[in-house]
Amino acid sequence: MKKDEQIKVGISIGDLNGIGSEIILKTFEDSRMLEFCTPIIFASIKTMSFFKKHFDSAINFHGINDLTQVIEGKVNVLNVWKENISIAFGEEDLKAGEYAIKSLEKATEALKNDEIDVLVTAPINKLTIQSDQFKFPGHTNYLAKELGGNSLMFMVTEKLKVGLLTDHVPVKDVPSHITAKLIEEKVQTVYDSLIKDFRINGPKIAVMGINPHAGDNGVIGDEDEKILKPTLLKLRDKGKLVYGPYSADSFFGSKNYQNFDGIIASYHDQGLIPFKTITFGEGVNYTAGLNKVRTSPDHGTAFEIAGKGTADETSFKEAVFTAIQIFNNRKEYKKLSKNPLRKAPKKI
Structure with missing residues (x-):
């Protein structure tokens, strides 16, 4: 893939006490992933550095304060917050839910503004995300409101x-x-x-x-x-x-x-x-059904194994690949729509 074709994949961190951080780290420890996309994690360098140390990850982050600072070939981390956060793996915590929503809202804003191409969301806890400002049962309903369709x-x-x-x-x-x-x-x-x-x-x-x-x-x-x-x-x-x-x-x-x-x-x-x-x-x-692409793994926060280093990142990695595939398929469909004489895509 040529550099000018790199797809920016925004990643919301999910519940900080769940397995989201671990499956994100494991996915992008594979440097080959950076040949397919430019990841941008919506969290903070301090928080991601804690996870890196806890899971003994070899991953290197590129911290940024603005999306204009994104660098291809790096795992970018946008500082959505800068304060230190207490992590308690496996526990339901309203504070963790608050930061999950901060990450999601910032990533959704970037998606709406075309600052990222697709959004991949790590799992949230449906109880801890609830507040006077956020009253949605999950990602799907929130994104429907924000993105339309x-x-x-x-x-x-x-x-x-x-x-x-x-x-x-x-x-x-x-x-x-x-x-x-x-x-x-x-x-x-x-x-x-x-x-x-x-x-x-x-x-x-x-x-x-x-x-x-x-x-x-x-x-x-x-x-x-x-x-x-x-x-x-x-x-x-x-x-x-x-x-x-x-x-x-x-x-x-x-x-x-x-x-x-x-x-x-x-x-x-x-x-x-x-x-x-x-x-x-x-x-x-x-x-x-939305005008933007959003995917996530097919599982939840898995509090029972959070922080233990045993989470399987396969579904999250598939979510990244699927988002990229759908983004490219939509581009191809638009091209075909503008030029109907071109050969229709084969069924896969």
Whole structure:
């Protein structure tokens, strides 16, 4: 990759008491990563130096106070704060959540201003981030507000891509959230993402039922019959290759998912349990539907192993690569859109 093609990857530090710092260090200790991107960690040199010492890391940081000071070939650390911070690995601490949000807000601002190209977020703790100023259940909802668009939690690997109709919604409230309008929006978001972000032409999409056995023709709840089925039929009539609703209990075990380019689950655990069972440690959480690219690993803060040096960085590293791939795919899609006579990209 030529120097003028280097992608600036902004990284929010996540919960300081979790494994975020460790997986970031392990990812960029591999100097080959700097051939693909220019990383910018939104934290502070003091904080990152503490983590470097604690984990006995050989990584070298380039501290900066302004994003104009970024240097390619270096692991840049933007000083979002300068004070010393007490780190207590594995503990839920509102102060740690406060700094996680400072990092996220600064990185998001840079993303909005095109000072970074993509954002990769380390895991946060959903309890400690809450405050009078920040009342979001997670990254996805916050970024949707800041960046606009119809955001969708899209868990992805090369061979499996699972989106959600509803994400951080209590199970008891799921049916009331699922409307024809929501289904149409989420299907459109997945459809567009598969084409523009993953270069898949004519994508086939499967949708999971809301109730057990997709309602058994109304015997186990009527939401599938009254809302989901007619909406999917309407979308098929418009030319989209969208099928379902499928009974979620057998869809993944039977490997039926391999027949589709994307799957949409009705609620969080319906999609994420099979996704993580099949791909754990390799998957990436991608926020589709936004005008900017944001990814994260497919796991949380892992307080139980924080600070012990045993965290696996594979998913975080995949999140970096996926962000770069999507950024490049979007650029290529824009070029093709401006020149439709060029050969369409091959399905991957």
